[in-house]
Amino acid sequence: MAERRLRVLVGKPGLDGHDRGAKIIARAFRDAGFEVIYTGLHQTPEQIVAASIQEDVDLIALSILSGAHNTLLPAVYSTLKEKGAEDIMLMAGGVIPEDDIPGLKAAGVAEIFTPGTSTEVIVDWVRSNVHPRA
C-alpha cells in the first residue's frame, strides 16, 4: 500500500525567458509517472533550493539557455550544501558546451543533457539513477 512516488522540481534559473524546454521535460516526467513541481521562469538558486526542501523532492531538474550555467549550477549545489540538502540530486539540460561539463559535474551536478537528447533518454536516466529517498 505504501509506495514512494518520485518528486522532481523543474525550473528555470536565470534571466532568459524561454520555458519551452522546461515545459517539455515537465510533461515527459509527468507521463513517466513522476510528480513534478513546476516553478517556472527566473528562479534564483536560493528560491530553487528553498522550494525543493519544502516540496521534499528527490531531484532538481533545471533548464538553462542563458549561458550562465557555470555560475548558476554550482550556486544551486552550494546552496543545497549550505542547507544540508545535498542528498537532493541536481540535473541540468540546455545549451552547455561539452568542455564545461566535467567542471560542472565536479561542482555537484549529477548529469547534464545537451540539446537534441530525447526525453526518453532523460526519463531513463532518472529511473536508473534517482531513487526516492527512504
Place this chain on the structure above:
Amino acid sequence: MTLAERVLDGDIRAAARLMRDIDDRMKSAVNELKALYPHTGNAYILGLTGPPGAGKSTLVDQIVAAYRKKDLLVGVVAIDPTSPFTGGAILGDRIRMNRHAEDSGVFIRSLATRGALGGMSRSTMDVVNVMDAMGMDVIVVETVGVGQDEVDIVSTAHTTAVVMVPGLGDDIQAIKAGILEIGDVFVVNKADRDGADRTARELTTMLEMQHPEPGAWLPHVVKTEGARGVGIEALVEEFEAHREYLKNSGHLQRLIEERNAKLFADTLRDELFDTVFGAIRESGRYQQILDGLRERSTDPYSAVEQVLAAHAFS
C-alpha cells in the same frame, strides 16, 4: 530525535519529509501524527476553491503577502490533479507564489490528488495538521480547479472562499446551487474584465435569496484583481470578519466537534477495513467466502455478519 520532535523543533526538512511520508501512506507517519496531534488546533484554516484558471493561486500569493504584513506565519497547501493515465502530475500553483519562496515565515507544499475526488488529496488534512504543529498561524488550502461543488474543502477549512470570474452571470443557471452553499466568502476575481460588477451583483442577489436564518452568516461578494493586488485588503477583512463570527456565535466550537467526529469516523472506517480484510485474507477465510458466494451457499450479508460476529465491539 523522531520526525515529530524535529518538526516541533522547527526543522523544515523534517516537516517536509513527514508530509511526504503522509502522502506516500507510510505506516511510520501515523506515529508521528499521534505525537503532533496535541500541538494542533491553533491555526486558522482558509480554503480557496473555484474553476480552473480563476486566479486562485494568484490570490493565495496576495493573501500570503497580506498575512505576512501582519507578521503571521503562513502555510500553503496547493493541490493539483494527478493524471489518471500515468499517475504523474504537474503541480504548477507555486509559479504564482515564487516571491515567498525564501521567506522563512512561509511554507508552501504542493500535493497531487492521487486519485481522490472532491478537489483535495487524501493527505490534505494531515498535511495541514503538520503545518499547524509547525506553528503556522494561517493555513491556506487551494483546491483543484474542478469548478462546481467541491464540498471536501468545507470540512477542512474554517472559512471557504469561492473564487469566480466575470461572465458567469450571463447564465445564472450555470451557477449550481451547491456552490452557493459551500462559500463563506465569494470572490469575483479578474475585476478588470467586463461584467465584473454585474456578476458581483447577481451573485449577491442569489445569496440573499437563500434566506439565511436570523443571526446566521450572510456571505458577501468581494471583487479583486489578483494579478495587480487590488481588493486584497477588503478580502482579508472579510476572512477576519467570518473568523470573528465563528468565534462569537459558537459556530467554531460546533465546527471543531463535527470535524473531530469526521476524522475519527474516517480513520475508523479505513483502519477497520484494512485490519479485518487483511486478517481474513491472511487466514484463507476470504477465499472461502468467495467460494461460498460463487456456489451461492452464502450471501455477502451473512458473510459480513459472520466475520463481524467473530469480534466483540463495545
